[in-house]
Amino acid sequence: MTTFDDKRIATLLRSAPVPEPRVDVQRAIRDGRRRRQRRRVGGLATVTVLAGLGAVGTVQFGGAASEPAPIPPALAVSPTAPVSTAPARSLTCEASLLPQPIGGPVAVATAVDPTGRHIVGDIGTGNEDGRVVLWTDGRAKVLPAAARHGAAVNAGGYVVGTNGDGTGWVYRGGTLRTLATPPGYDAVLVYAVNGRGDIVGTARGANDSHRAVLWSVDRPQQYRLLGRPGSAANGITEDGTVVGTMGDQPYRWTPQGVGAELAVPDGYPHASVDSAHGNWAIGMVPGAQRGGSVQMLPVRWNLTTGAASLLPYPSANGVAANGDLLVSDTAPLVVAADGTSRRLPERAEIPATEAGTYTANGISDDGRTVVGAVYENQQHRPLVWRCH
Template sequence: MSIRRTAVVAVVALTGALVAVTAPAASAATCTPTYLPLPAGLPNGAVTAADSGGGYAGYAYVVTRGLSMIIKAVRWSDGQVTDLGQLGTSNVTVTGVNRQGTVVGYVAGPRGFRSRDGKLEQLPTPSGYTGALVEGVNDNGDIVGSAVSTPPDTAPYSIYTPVLWPASGSAPVALTGLPTTGYAKAKAVDQDGTVLVEHYPARNSSSATALYLWKAGTARKLANPSDTTTVRGWSLSNGRVAGETYPASGYDGKGVLWDQNGVPSRPAGSAYLRSINRSGQSVGWSTATGTYATWQLATRAATLTDRPSVDVSADNGTVAGRSVPSAGANSLPTVWRCG
């Protein structure tokens, strides 16, 4: 899919205008949970990613003596769970999965990984860097993330460089065509190879001030709402971006949806949007209801009330995360269908 740029994008980019959202919230739909199975010996877990064909990925864990944890990567497909284990003995953070079942993420260090043949393998760290965070994978097998370095002028804090691990298996490459000041992080990848990038204005910045959509060496800056000082980009799907912005105070975050032309809007009552699917269904936190909620483009569509944490909007229309079904119960990987 090519990302279209129209005259209205240029106007928004110059003015920082925000498209007003007047659509009222729809009546809250009922959301029915389904609890996914867990591997033996791992009684807790969560969904943190979904593929384009109805599968999910995330983690499962057990609390051991001394309140430490063993955390392993897992994949769910056709109602079955696969334990992918750890990277060596390191606990995992799972950030993405594609239709072919490749699961990606990272461990402390940081070191990036992908799954192959039922286990995790480390991705190569780009030359000249000390580590890598992996943030996403598309159905072609392209993997994106950020290489990590700690230059003397920023030590002990790290800076980041957006990186692509091509599906061909060739060496990872840094993304070109982005601003040369400050630094940037790759946050997500779309099915057509477009990468969502956060830009930080200085090497010692802790918050991003701009988002870019990068493809094949060309980067397009997204317009921020007029009340934006800092911005976070969480998800990219079918040309749409979900995220959040903060005003000068640094508090009172608000959810933002950038449409396929790069025009931002405020979905009704959203504090943030964490994930968006191909059809424009997003999930995040609703200040209007004090719960997790879903939106269809600008309109709130459903609320979730059973002690959830919901971070995934899947292409099959479900949303997913984890929940505690009753007081004292384990935290279970959960998928909700709303409607």
């Protein structure tokens, strides 16, 4: 199982049906594939999709598995313990539902553009029938049925994603176009797009072969391979810096295509980079083994200094260009680069006795817009937090 499989599985499983009201969808997705699962999520339809992509497997790490893992820092956030919130800047946040242009009990906002104007998500039944939806300034538009599993949206409202058969696509100005699959590979996994129209992802072939790929919104049938075989690209910043992995090591490419390894926290053998915004990137390192599984721990990189920091939080679902970290457990939290934090509120119109379970999946560059979902009344509903 490779790094880009984990992230692709996360994208696909966001529409999986959840049978019980206290399930945290995003947590279960990440924990399930990274061997930190605490709750069960139903996902029969998703297994079918993943089998078609050849992405079924278990997380294994090499010789370091028998060595004692470094002791991670004590968690600063707990699902049950109160959190001290002393924001560096005074902000008031409000949660509101996004309109649903089509019916479906599983409706989730999965990503937001750097400005906070454009939001992308999925609405369906959770049985591999989800339709991609783009919300712009609160107005919803359903993308063509040929587009599935939206992954990201940029400041121009261009959406990218990957269908269940491994076909990459870009939606721009009402037109849906496919992305080229490089020769020698049979699928691509598309993860991110920046404001310049650069799209990044990973091509996948037989015997788990894979390589990082860069496309352009303007020329989707052209591409550039990044790094050597065995590379993967998972994120791109507005200036064109690409992050991902080379083998099992975290890696970055400059806008000119020059690659270099990123630091791994002391005492850890491997790391993966999941996404990047501004001068910040987040990812994971393998922690201790538990019953044959590996506990994955979140990491943040400062791309300016190259420093890697093991985070004292149970998860990291996103990072803003200003360094704000999005932590989503049973109640989403935004943590500033200086360590101060603010808890995102529940919807004001819902009585406390009827409060649902909230998940947060994406954050804007200024940290003031966060998107996700709330599970209440036996269904998931798309949600946005606006802070001012």
